[in-house]
Amino acid sequence: MxxxxxxxxxxxxxxxxxxxxxxxxxxxxxPFDPVKNNFRNRLGAPDDIYLLGTDRFGRDxxxxxxxxxxxxxxxxxxxAVLSGVMGGIIGLVCGWWRGIDxxxxxxxxxxxxxxxxxxxxxxxxxxxxxESTVMIALTVAYTPRTxxxxxxxxxxxxxxxxxxxxxxxxxxxxxxxWRHVVPACTAPLVVQQTYVFAIAILAEAVLSFVGVGPPxxxxxxxxxxxxxxxxxxxAPWIALSPGVVIAMxxxxxxxxxxxxxxxxxxxxxxxxx
Numbered sequence: 001m002x003x004x005x006x007x008x009x010x011x012x013x014x015x016x017x018x019x020x021x022x023x024x025x026x027x028x029x030x031p032f033d034p035v036k037n038n039f040r041n042r043l044g045a046p047d048d049i050y051l052l053g054t055d056r057f058g059r060d061x062x063x064x065x066x067x068x069x070x071x072x073x074x075x076x077x078x079x080a081v082l083s084g085v086m087g088g089i090i091g092l093v094c095g096w097w098r099g100i101d102x103x104x105x106x107x108x109x110x111x112x113x114x115x116x117x118x119x120x121x122x123x124x125x126x127x128x129x130x131e132s133t134v135m136i137a138l139t140v141a142y143t144p145r146t147x148x149x150x151x152x153x154x155x156x157x158x159x160x161x162x163x164x165x166x167x168x169x170x171x172x173x174x175x176x177x178w179r180h181v182v183p184a185c186t187a188p189l190v191v192q193q194t195y196v197f198a199i200a201i202l203a204e205a206v207l208s209f210v211g212v213g214p215p216x217x218x219x220x221x222x223x224x225x226x227x228x229x230x231x232x233x234x235a236p237w238i239a240l241s242p243g244v245v246i247a248m249x250x251x252x253x254x255x256x257x258x259x260x261x262x263x264x265x266x267x268x269x270x271x272x273x
Contacts, residue, residue, distance in 0.1 A: 009259025015252030019245060023073055026066035034063040035217040043235045053237040055227050064219040065242050071220045072201045072249065075134055079200035082139040083146050084193045090143070091150025092185070096158060096177065105151065108144035116141040117203055124212040131214040134207055138200050149192045153185035160184070187264035194257035198250045205246055221246055 022029070031051075038058030046053040052061040090108065094101035111119065123137035157163060158181065166176050207213040208222025216223065221242040228238025 006259045006262055008255045008262070012252040012255030012257075012259060015248045016256060019069055019249050019252070020073060022066055023069035026063075026070055030060075030063040030066045032060035032063045034059065034067045034219045043231060045235075046237055052241045053235065055224070055235070055238050056231060061224070061238055061241055064224055065221065065245055068219040068221045068224055068242060069245055069249075071131065071214060071218065072204055072246070075131065075138070075204045076197045076201040076249075078135045079138040079142065080193045080197040082135070083143040083196055084189060086139065087143045087146025088150050088185075088189055090147040091152075092154055092177065092182070094147065095151040095154025096173075096181070101151070105147075108147050111140070111144045112148070116145070116199070117206060120203055121207060121210065121212060124207055129212050129215045131218070134204055134213055137207070138203055141203075142196050142199065146189070146192055146196060150185060150189055153188045154181060157181045157184040187260075191257050191261045191264065194253055194260060198253035198257070201249050201253070202246065205242075 031049075036059065038054070040058060041050070041054050042056055042058040044050055044054040044058070050060055050062070052065065055061055055064070090104065094105050094108075120134075120137040120141040123140060124133050127133040127136065163176065163180055166180060204213060204220070205222035205225065208220040209226045211226070213222055214220050224242040225239045228235065228240075231238060
């Protein structure tokens with residue numbers, strides 16, 4: 001409960017919780033079919049029936065946002081978990097076995113030489129637009145960053161006196177890593193993945209906006225913005241509404257990450273006291 005005493009974490013939890021609850025309940029609370037066209041109501045302004053208006057095909061913007069948020073959260077969570085597992089393993093191996101580190105981290109550095117978003121766009125365009133393709137592309141793009149964070153944490157942990165003492169008395173490497181090194185590296189890894197979660201949601205919106213995300217008619221937040229870009233003057237609600245949801249998610253996840261960092265970092269705990 002100490003986490004909720006921290007303002008950053010509490011505000012972030014509220015923002016993410018609101019969007020998460022709305023997305024999970026989309027099938028019940030969405031007032032209309034998100035993919036059904038109704039040209040008689042195209043570009044309709046927000047009113048008591050269409051709370052966020054309609055797009056150029058007459059589709060309810062609120063219903064599309066609710067279902068699109070599901071896709072964004074699903075992709076963001078998958079990328080955070082997959083890159084956390086893969087990057088965590090790579091960082092653990094590189095931080096502990098320096099011979100492997102000499103070449104494996106050079107591969108990670110090579111991937112990091114490309115901006116993560118551009119690398120993801122190139123991979124998604126090569127593999128073809130689909131939800132699984134976006135997950136793979138973003139995981140490949142952001143795993144090297146997680147690996148570098150994990151490697152740094154392992155290097156710090158292996159220099160600690162208790163780890164050196166365990167090695168000196170002959171504790172097996174597997175047991176030493178699992179019982180002592182990995183727990184010491186969990187906190188920075190968890191904090192890092194909250195930021196990856198936020199970046200993945202933003203990157204998925206960009207991929208959908210440029211046309212290499214999940215294909216139509218599946219609604220995504222980035223695709224909704226792309227649909228509304230040509231009607232910004234007469235129907236600004238089409239593009240602005242999903243933009244607000246993306247901003248809420250990214251801001252909330254970053255605040256969650258800040259709160260977790262403050263709670264899990266002993267140096268920050270001393271400062272807060």
